[in-house]
Amino acid sequence: MSRSTNKDLILDLKSVNVKFKVEDGTLHILRDVSLSIPRGSFLCVVGESGCGKSVTAQAIVQLLPDNGEISSGDILFSQGDQVVELNKLEKFGKQMRDIRGAKIGMIFQDTLSSLNPAHKVGRQVAESLLQHFPISKDEARTRVVELFRKLGIPDPERRYEAYPHEFSGGMRQRVMIAIATICEPDLVIADEPTTALDVTIQAQIMTLLKDLQKSAGKTFILITHNMALVSEVADHVAVMYLGRVVEYGTVEQVLRDPRHPYTKALMASVPNLDADKNVDLQTVDGQTPSPAEVTVGCEFAGRCPYVIAACTEKTIQMTQVSPGHDVRCIRLDSNGKLPVLIGGASNE
Amino acid sequence: MNNTRTPLYKVGQIKKHFPVLGGILRRTKGYVKALDGVDLEVFRGETIAVIGESGCGKTTLGRMLALLDKPTGGELSFDFGQGLQDVTSLRGEDQMRFRKKVQMIFQDPYTSFNPRQRVGAAMDEVLRVHGVTDEAERTARILEACEMVNIRPEYLQRYPHEFSGGQRQRLAIARCLATKPELIIADEIVSALDVSIQAQIVNLLLKIQKETGLSFIFVTHDVAVARYVGHRVAVMYLGNVVEILPADSLPDAAEHPYTIALLSAVPSMNPTAKDHRVVLQGEVPSPIDMPSGCAFSTRCPSVMDICRTERPVLKISNISKGGHQVACHVNKGA
Numbered sequence: 251m252s253r254s255t256n257k258d259l260i261l262d263l264k265s266v267n268v269k270f271k272v273e274d275g276t277l278h279i280l281r282d283v284s285l286s287i288p289r290g291s292f293l294c295v296v297g298e299s300g301c302g303k304s305v306t307a308q309a310i311v312q313l314l315p316d317n318g319e320i321s322s323g324d325i326l327f328s329q330g331d332q333v334v335e336l337n338k339l340e341k342f343g344k345q346m347r348d349i350r351g352a353k354i355g356m357i358f359q360d361t362l363s364s365l366n367p368a369h370k371v372g373r374q375v376a377e378s379l380l381q382h383f384p385i386s387k388d389e390a391r392t393r394v395v396e397l398f399r400k401l402g403i404p405d406p407e408r409r410y411e412a413y414p415h416e417f418s419g420g421m422r423q424r425v426m427i428a429i430a431t432i433c434e435p436d437l438v439i440a441d442e443p444t445t446a447l448d449v450t451i452q453a454q455i456m457t458l459l460k461d462l463q464k465s466a467g468k469t470f471i472l473i474t475h476n477m478a479l480v481s482e483v484a485d486h487v488a489v490m491y492l493g494r495v496v497e498y499g500t501v502e503q504v505l506r507d508p509r510h511p512y513t514k515a516l517m518a519s520v521p522n523l524d525a526d527k528n529v530d531l532q533t534v535d536g537q538t539p540s541p542a543e544v545t546v547g548c549e550f551a552g553r554c555p556y557v558i559a560a561c562t563e564k565t566i567q568m569t570q571v572s573p574g575h576d577v578r579c580i581r582l583d584s585n586g587k588l589p590v591l592i593g594g595a596s597n598e
Numbered sequence: 599m600n601n602t603r604t605p606l607y608k609v610g611q612i613k614k615h616f617p618v619l620g621g622i623l624r625r626t627k628g629y630v631k632a633l634d635g636v637d638l639e640v641f642r643g644e645t646i647a648v649i650g651e652s653g654c655g656k657t658t659l660g661r662m663l664a665l666l667d668k669p670t671g672g673e674l675s676f677d678f679g680q681g682l683q684d685v686t687s688l689r690g691e692d693q694m695r696f697r698k699k700v701q702m703i704f705q706d707p708y709t710s711f712n713p714r715q716r717v718g719a720a721m722d723e724v725l726r727v728h729g730v731t732d733e734a735e736r737t738a739r740i741l742e743a744c745e746m747v748n749i750r751p752e753y754l755q756r757y758p759h760e761f762s763g764g765q766r767q768r769l770a771i772a773r774c775l776a777t778k779p780e781l782i783i784a785d786e787i788v789s790a791l792d793v794s795i796q797a798q799i800v801n802l803l804l805k806i807q808k809e810t811g812l813s814f815i816f817v818t819h820d821v822a823v824a825r826y827v828g829h830r831v832a833v834m835y836l837g838n839v840v841e842i843l844p845a846d847s848l849p850d851a852a853e854h855p856y857t858i859a860l861l862s863a864v865p866s867m868n869p870t871a872k873d874h875r876v877v878l879q880g881e882v883p884s885p886i887d888m889p890s891g892c893a894f895s896t897r898c899p900s901v902m903d904i905c906r907t908e909r910p911v912l913k914i915s916n917i918s919k920g921g922h923q924v925a926c927h928v929n930k931g932a
Contacts, residue, residue, distance in 0.1 A: 298792035418881055419652075448651035448819065450878045453863040457877060475792065478865035505867065519797035521822040523849050523861065524868055530804075531797035531826070537762050538792075 259328060260437055260469045261287040261310065266323035266337075268302075268309050268493075277541045279305050279318065281493040281549075282565075287486075289328075289436070292463050292470045294480040297490035298516075300538050303473045306490070307439045310471075311350050312341045327437075329353060352382040355430030359442040361422035365414040372398075372410030375428045382433050397428050401458060420451035424458070431462065438462070441473045456483055477520050481505050489513045492549035493541060498568075499575035509577040509586055512550045548579070556581045556588055605639035606813055607663070607700075607781060608682055612636050612672030614658050618886060630885045632658040634837035634893075635672070637912060640781065645807065645814040647828030647845065649821055651860070653882055654834040656817045660785045663815060664702040665693065676700070698728045701774040705786040707766035711758040718754030721773045728777050743772040746806055764795035768802065775806070781813045788823060800827055821848075821864050830921060833857045836885055836893040839912060843922045853915055853924045856894045892927070902927060 268280035280302050287293050295303045308314045310325055325336040327349065339346040350356075358364045366374060375397070376390040385393075391410065398406035401424045414422060423443060430438055440459065444452040460483055462468050474480060480487055480501070487504040489497040489512065497510040508514045518532035536553045544552070547562035554561070560580060568576040571586030581588055613633055620627035632655045640646055648656045661667045663674065665685065675682040676696060685696050704710045711720055718740065725736045741751055747768040758766060767787055774782055784803070788796040800823065806812060818824050824831050828845040833854065841854040849861045859876045878897050883889055889896050895905040904927050915922040916930050 298794065420881060449821070449863040449865075450651060450860060451881070452865075453875070453877050456865075476865065477793070478867050481867045482865045515794060517867075519794045520867075521797075521800070521820075521826040522867055523822050523825060523864060524866070525822075525826075527826055527846065530801050533797045533801060534794040537764060537795065 258288050259286050259326075260289040261285070261328075261471075262324075262326040263306075263310070264324040264326070266306075266309060266325060267321045268305055268314065268318055269321045270315075271317045275542070278545070279493050279541055280309065282323070283490075283493075283495055284568075285488055285495065285498070287437075287469060287471065289469055290463070290467045291485045292460070292472065292483055293486045293488065294472045294474060294484035295488045295490060296474055296477060296480055296516075298475060298538060300492070300541075301490040302493040303475075303490050304441050305493075307356075307441050307471065307473055310336065310439065311354055311356060312336065312339065312346055313350075327354070329436075348382070351378050351435070352433040353435050353437065355433070355435040355438040357423075357426050357430045357438065357440040357443045359445050361419065361426050361446075362414065364426060365422065367414050369413075370411055371414055371417065371425050372412075375425065375432055378429055379432050394428065394432065397432055398424075401428055402454070403428075419447055420454065423447060423451075423455055427455070427458065431468075434466075435468070437469045437471070439471045439473070442475070443472075444479070445474070445476075452479075459483070477505065477517060478522070489516070492538060492544060494549055494578065495568075496550065496578045497576070499572075503572065503575040507575075509571055509575070509582060509588070510550075510579050511554045511556050511581070511588065514588075555591055603641055604677060604682065606642045606677050607640040608673075608675045609636060609638040609640075609663065610673040610675075612659075612662055612669050612674065614655075614662060614667065615670045628886050631837050631888055632885060633662065633669070634888070636834075636837075636839050638832060638839065638842075640813050640815060642780070642813055643807070643811045644829045645803075645816055645827055647816045647818060647824035647831045648834060649818055649824045649831060649860070650834035651819065651882060653836075653885065655837040655885075656819075656834050657785055659834070660702065660783045660815060660817045664700055664783050665696065666702070694728065698777050699779055700781045700783065701777060701779040702783045702785065703767075703770050703774055703787050705789055707763065707770045707787075708758060710770055711766065713758055716755055716757060717761075717769050721754070721769075721776055724773055725776055739776045739778075740772070743775040746775060746809070747772045747802060762795075763791055764798060767791065767799055771799075771802070771806075775810075779812065781815065783815045783817070785817045786819065787816075789819065796823070803827060821861060825849075833860065836882060836888065838893055838925065840894065840925045841923065842912070843915075843918075843924075844920070847918065847922070851918050851922065853917060853922075853929060854894075854926050855898045855900050855928075859899070892925075900928065 263283055263285040266280055266283045270277045270279050283306055295306060297303050309320055320337050327334045327336050372394050375394045379390045395406045395410055398409060403409050403421060403424050444455050463470050484501045487501055488495045491512050497504055497513045508517055515532060515534045521531060534553050539552055548566045551557045551561040566578050566580055568578050571577050613635055615629040615631050617626040618628045618630055636659060650656045662669050674685050676685045688696055721740045722736055730736050744751055749768055749772060788799050816827050825845045825848045830842055831845050832839050833841040835856050841857045843851055852858050852861055859878045862876045880897050883896055891907045892905040892910055895901050910925045910927045912923045912925045913929055915924050
C-alpha cells in the first residue's frame with residue numbers, strides 16, 4: 251500500500267519539519283515527518299503527550315500557533331487530478347480557506363471550546379455550508395437537519411435551534427462531526443475526538459466515523475493516544491515519539507508485531523481486559539524529554555533498554571522490516587528482530 | 599467474602615440528593631439523586647475499584663466516604679480497632695482521627711498542591727495538622743514515604759510546577775502515606791497521565807499495598823485499569839451500584855446487562871472482541887428525573903415489564919455465587 255503511486259494518495263507529507271519559537275530559542279517539534287495516506291483509508295497517529303501528533307494535524311491545515319512554522323518539507327494534497335502544495339499556500343489566503351473546512355474537515359477534542367456558546371448549533375453547522383457554497387439559508391438549513399438525522403441526533407429540527415450548552419458531550423461531538431462533514435470533504439482529521447467521552451458514547455461515535463469511511467469513501471486521520479481504539483478502527487498506524495514517526499505499517503504489522511522498542515513498551519504498558527493480572531505492567535523508565543534536550547540521534551535513546559553508543563551519534567533512518575512496515579531503529583537485526591536482553595526487558 | 603471477617607469500612611444505603619433550586623424564590627424544584635442507596639463493604643488490605651461513566655456518582659461516593667460531603671441518608675461506619683463505629687456524627691478531634699486513617703488522592707495533582715509552597719513543606723504541614731509535633735519524626739516519615747514512591751529526598755525542596763504529572767501524582771501519594779492511613783480513596787488518579795506513566799503509578803500502588811496492607815477505593819472510568827488494580831470491582835450506574843464482582847472474574851463473569859454493555863464498549867486489542875459488541879442506544883438519563891424501577895431500564899437490551907416498576911436490589915448472584923452480587927431482576931439470588 252505504501253508503494254502506491256501518487257494518484258492514489260490523497261495526502262503526502264514529505265520530510266515535514268516544524269519549529270516553534272520560544273523565549274530561549276527554537277524547538278524542533280516535528281522532525282522529518284513523512285506520511286503517505288491512500289485515498290479512502292483510515293490512518294491513526296498514536297503517541298503520548300508531546301509527541302507531535304496534534305502539531306502534525308495543525309501543520310496539514312496550516313493552523314499552527316503563531317510561534318510555529320513549517321521550516322522545511324512538503325505537504326501535497328490531491329484534489330481530483332490536481333496536486334496542491336498546502337505548505338506553499340498563504341495561511342489565511344483564499345485558496346487555503348477554500349480547502350480548510352470544504353476539502354479537509356476537522357474535529358477537535360474539546361467540543362465546548364470549539365463551538366460558539368452564543369450561537370445556535372444549527373447555524374454554526376450551516377455557516378460552513380454558506381461559506382463554501384452558493385446556496386440559500388433555507389437550503390442550508392434543510393441539509394443540516396438532514397445530516398443531524400443521519401448522525402443520530404434525535405429531534406433534529408428542534409435541536410437545530412438549541413445552544414451548545416444544551417447538548418451532552420456525545421451530542422456535541424456529533425455536532426462537531428456534522429460541521430466537519432457537511433461540505434462533504436474528502437479528508438477528515440479528527441484530533442482525539444472521543445477522549446473526553448465515556449466508553450459507551452465513544453463506541454457510538456467511532457462506529458459513526460467508521461461508517462462514514464466505508465459508505466462515503468472518506469479518508470480519515472485519527473489522532474489518539476488510545477492503542478486499543480487504534481486496533482479497532484485503523485487501516486494504517488503511525489507511532490510518533492518526540493516529533494518523529496518511529497514506526498509505520500498496517501494495524502496487523504504495528505500492533506500485533508511491534509518492532510520499535512517504544513511501540514513495544516507502549517503496547518505492554520496498556521492494561522488490557524484479557525491480560526494476565528499477575529504480571530506487572532511494563533513501564534518505560536523516566537519521562538519524555540523536552541525537544542530541546544535531544545538534538546542528535548534517536549529521540550528514544552535516553553529511555554530505551556536496547557540503547558548502544560551508535561544510537562545517539564546520528565539521525566536514525568527508517569528501515570523496512572517487511573513490505574509496508576517501516577521502523578526507525580538500528581538495533582534490529584537482518585530479520586527485523588531486536589536483540590534478546592539479559593534480564594528480560596523484552597516482552598517476547 | 600468470608601463472613602467471619604469484619605469490614606474496615608461499611609457503607610449502608612448511603613444517599614446523596616442535591617436539591618435543584620428554581621424560580622425567583624429559589625424553591626426546591628426537585629433533587630439530583632447523585633447517590634441513591636449504595637451498599638459497600640471494604641475489608642483490610644483490599645482494593646475495591648469503582649467504575650462507571652460520567653455522572654454515575656462514583657466521585658460523589660468517594661467524597662462521601664472521605665467525609666468531604668455530608669450524605670443525605672444512610673450509614674457510614676469505620677473500624678478504628680474496636681469494631682465498627684458510626685463516623686457521620688464525628689466532630690472535632692474525633693473527625694481528625696478519622697481523616698488521618700482515611701486519606702484521599704485527587705485526579706489533578708497540580709491543583710492539589712499549593713503552587714507557592716515547596717512540596718516538602720506541603721507534606722510537613724499535613725503531618726503537623728495531624729498532630730505529629732516532633733519535627734524529627736515528621737522528617738523521618740516524609741523521607742520514608744518518598745522512598746516508597748521513588749522520589750529523591752532533594753526534590754522536596756522544589757515547587758509543584760517543577761515536576762511532571764507522574765511525579766506530582768507520586769508526591770500526592772507520598773503525602774497521603776506520611777499520615778499512615780488505613781484506607782486511601784483514589785479518585786481517577788491515573789486518568790490524566792500518559793499510558794507509560796499510568797503503568798508506573800499502577801505498579802507503585804500495587805507494591806505499596808503488598809508492603810503495607812493498606813485498603814484502597816480506586817475510582818476510575820477505565821475498566822481495564824479497574825480490573826488490574828482491584829480485588830473486587832463495583833459497577834455504578836446512575837447513583838446505584840449495579841454489580842460487585844471479583845476483579846479476576848472480569849470480563850467473562852459479568853451478569854448485569856449494563857456491565858456487559860460497558861465491557862463490550864471498551865476498545866480491545868483482541869480482534870475478535872468486535873464480534874460480540876453491544877452498542878447501547880441513547881444516553882444516560884438525567885439523575886433529576888430518574889426512571890421508576892431499574893435505573894437502567896430505559897436502555898437495557900433485555901428489559902422486562904417488572905424492570906419498569908420495581909427497583910432491583912443487590913443480591914448474591916445465583917450463577918457464580920461467592921463474592922458476586924448483582925442488582926437485576928434476571929438474577930433471583932442464591
